[in-house]
Amino acid sequence: MAEWFQDNGLLLGLALLDGLSSAGLIFLVAVGLNLVFGVLRIINVAHGSLYAIGAYTAASIGLFLSTRGLPQWAALPVLLLSAALVGAVLGPLIERFILRRIYAGEEVVQLLVTFALFMILEDVQKLLWGVQPIHHDAALKLLGTIDVPFGSDFIPFTNYQLFVLPGFAIVTLIGLAWFLRRTLTGRVIVAVTTDREAATAMGIDAAKVFLLTFTFGAMLAALGGALSSPTAALVPGIGAQTIVLSFAVVATAGLGQIEGAALTSLMMGLGRSIAVYFEPELEVVVPYIIMVLVLLVRPQGLFGVIETRRV
Amino acid sequence: MTATLTRREALAAGFGTVLLPATLSAQPAQRPAEFRIGVTTFLSGPASVFGVPSRRACEMLIEQINAAGGLAGVPVRAIFVDEGPGTDHLVGEIRRLVQAEGVHAVFQSISSGSCLACTPLSRELNKVMLLWDCGTQRIFEENRYDYAFRTQGYATPEVLAPLLYLLRKKPDIRTLAVVNQDYAWGRDSWEIWKTAMDALKPGVRVVAEMFPRFGSTDFSTEITRLLALRPDVVYSTSWGGELVTFIRQATERRLHERTTFVLPVAEASLQILGRNMPEGHIIGARGDHWNNHPAPANPELFRSFVSAYRQRFNEYPIYPCHHMAQAVWALKAAVEKAVATKSGGWPSDAELAAAFRGLTFPTPTSTITLREDGQGLEDQIVGMSHIDPNFGFAVPREMMRYSAAQVSAPVGQKSVDWLKTLTPAMVQQAGTAL
Amino acid sequence: MRKLEFLLALALAGAMIAAAIAAPWLRFVLTIALAKGIAVMGILLLLRAGQVSFGHALYIAFGAYTVAFLAPRLNDAVLLLVVAAGGAALLGLVIGLFVTRYRQIFFGMLNLAMCMVFYSLLEKLYHITKGSDGIRVEIMPVAGQALDRIAYEWTIFGIALALAFALGALLRLYLVSPMGEALKGIKTRETRLEFMGVPARGVLLAAYVVSAGVGGIGGALIAMTSRHVTPLLSYWTASGELVFIAILGGAGGVLGPFLGAAAYELIRVYAAASFADAWQMILGTALLLVILFAPGGLWGMAARAIGGRSR
């Protein structure tokens, strides 16, 4: 064991750095899904589409502005604004005109509505942006790289992936925690998450909370997409890939639990990067293994609360 | 697997012989009002980066052919079908194309999985099928088809040519890593490479074998590992968005300074990569149709195809467009040949199929011969990436052409068996500089 | 109502046979529809208990690959159907022992995880499964009779139709039996079952095993019809598709899955034929319209049209 560490300790260190940045991205997407699920009790399959649209929008706005000679430093703010724009437009549209009609329906119907939305948005996205990979990495280039020492060698990492992605995840986590615990709106959201009936009985305007939460969730999805856009080429199908991982995070984390989502994302991000170093063939199934193991020990999810049944 | 397949194959062939005489021979063929082609290609999902441009090329060429009087005087119409929804859907669609739409020929498909599933239908439906883009060597090495032909090269030459080029240009490589997409093409192309490399240059050490999930958007971890390992060569047959992502993420972190990339399928991504493609890495095009081909056989035709496509879609055609064009040209040549054989009469399906066997048809860059087993012989050109200001993206230089016959497994031999028989001497013998 | 349902089933079967005679390629599409309908009956069963499995494509893929792997050795369609059903049921028992401990999202997501793990295995174990290329299935004898292609296709179509009737009839009995009604009890008042001495988990497990078994049958029929199996059969969107069909058809009666599957396949084929690059959007829109304006699904519409109640 000690010998193994001597041989592989440095690699493990690299895996840690890689894992952090991928965990950051996983978290940003999954936390929005989890928040929406906590409040609306809907697993939003279209969350993945919002991620994709956020990414595409950020890349196209970025590309458009860069041809207009926008200063370099603006690349990062553009990402954030694009995400906000996508969330603020699509979120309310979807919530008001579609989801609102099915809150009373069965769980499966709600799930399916978002599945239908997902199918529609996949094609919309293809019609709008075509199928050729789109790539805009001004933000990545802007921040450059940093050389991390590795024995007698060094490994260049991009600052964007090493600092910006995990940084945003941490800021989002802290900001969300503060928002949910310290602001009135946040507490109302938490109240609806923990006990919807009691909260509405107390006169909380559920419709407003739903709208707000969904819009917020949509923004987080779009933010995840926008932040991923400098590092990845955008192609049809990225939404489907992203959402299925987020599902696993939500179930593992526990309903509506943001700290749970953070810890789960970290576990999955690290698990996957360690797998790439030592057993690459396992990388794809690592998230599911983590999920099954966690649920075996804690059936309600990592941070989930057992829902008491009234008798 | 060989044993079972041959047995199943024999069984299937048995059925075939029972069926064939009854259904195909005696049909008097009438000159149709239009010649319909069913085309399967990816219109959704990640591979639509190939599918949509190829569809455009197909539509453009058909317009041109119709404007020039059609196929032996018959106007052509294409009916497109999406490969995206999966094989069970596609198999049904092929039947619909043949039985409901009454197509006269089927062009299929991009995915090797689609080809493997659908090509046997050519036997059941007695309809000409042109495999216009898929690369799997299994099609004609494990089966015999009377109605199916591949109008371009396939995996073995497409992998072997870049390997020969690498060994010619960098004879003393010692270590290599592979990063391929985790699906059949990624695995097959690695098996071909590894087998050939062990025969041509024994002793090269494989330091990492990585097959990230198909459709991955983040290769940071793989790249970190490669940076730490410093292999002499990184081999990848990835394509589409994944190749673009991989190259951009890798160059951002200067992996290209530590290693040489060998990218046999790079051509389709170079335009999108633009100036982000590093220079001096080995790139392939699954054929010889580079946009900067120095000496195309028919410069006039080559220029007109490329410029018509550019004019219309505001981008250069990529290899799937050329492959689609090859299928169209092959069809044109075969129909004309069959009509000529019947001295003006219209050929039946069987007669049309017969016209394809052994057919040599011209392409703008060269000629392609459909050999006896149905496999097309297409030359391969490989080169070093170099940003050409005329194009604004990377094109190859120091190009070498490998003639198809040199780098394809002979008829009746399995690629992997044949590759094992290669010797290091081949490196210096094969290929001619352009 | 019972009589009407039977007459409607006969009419549907008649229409299918007529369509299959009129257009040979429809025979293929309809056989697939029947196979999916059979699998969706399993989804319906679980929906009775209020549980949505987002991973039942696993059993379809399992059934299909059973046929693909065993066809060279057990070269008979009838035998393979039995083995596929039994194998899938057995797999369902093993997985069911684990997943029936969970409800709602956890149930759905764990099924999804199992399905995705299976998908990854099919892709990763390239040397056994041929990865995404998949495995081809040749025409096989049926009950010892070697058949030519046309006869074979008709026979499989006939078997699918007969199985649809037989399994549909059995499912009808199941749904109104104590086990079936207890299943429905899980949806509304699971704890009461325990206080009546009934192990709710056992009731759900039984239904889960049955649903896995019919999934295996559906998958085997799909493999025998499309005669080529790929890992895509087990991708999560394929599972979504099954739930989609269940809701499209209506969860009210055993005819629902078949109405849904036929409609789904036909819409998909025609949408793909007329709008090759927007068929997802058309399917999604169809589903959305059904959910929003015809909550009982197609079966609900049919039941209303003939003046009955959709029980």
Place this chain on the structure above:
Amino acid sequence: MSEALLRASGLHLAFGGVRAADGIDLDVMRGEFLAIIGPNGAGKTTFINMTTGYLKPHAGEIAYEGRRITGLSPRAIVRLGIARSFQLPQLFLEHTVEQNVALAVASREGIWSPLVPLLRPGYREEARDILDRFGLSAIADTRADALNEGARKLADIAMAVALKPRLLLMDEPTSGVAASEKMAIVETLVTVLRDAKVTAVFVEHDMDVVERFADRVAVWSQGRIAALGPPAEVLADPAVQREVIGIERHAATPEAPHA
């Protein structure tokens, strides 16, 4: 009425700081009707929950027919012959009243038949018979989610009775039932139970009901039994009147769960 059917000794259970059971010792005699009264939060429902296996006491044990049942699952306890009804009726909302009761019959007789209808002749008649005795025949085909509170309550008890228990624990069987019907309903209930020789424990807030139908009454207060004896004696006790009944007559809010 000589031998204890159920014997609880030294039961302790606390939720956070609240002692829901703080040393409960109680014998329930074979054949008796034992009423439990007490203010909200005294631990009455907790006692039923512990007896039926829903909650596990931190200390102490419960024996039924001389056999220790603490730690058994609700399922196992039902099979021994202890059934219960609920303060908030626990009906299968998407089933009709008849199906609800038939399900209970089936649970007793064997649920594991997948191909014979639930409403087969034997089960259906028994369910009808029980509904008849509870005066619920008219609503036999009504879905449970469409019932009024009183009918739900009765259907809930009917389901428990259908299990043919030897000991029946009822949590506020008359709450939610209109005052005008209450006595008649309890009358039928008692007749049904006496015919079937069922021992019954019931939590009750209506002192008239207690006085008229209970053989003994136990007064719960802060997790303890404050008094136990025949109703006439206990209800006459000034302390009980002050602490329990006085509060009872004014407080109408239902007890919180598990408390």
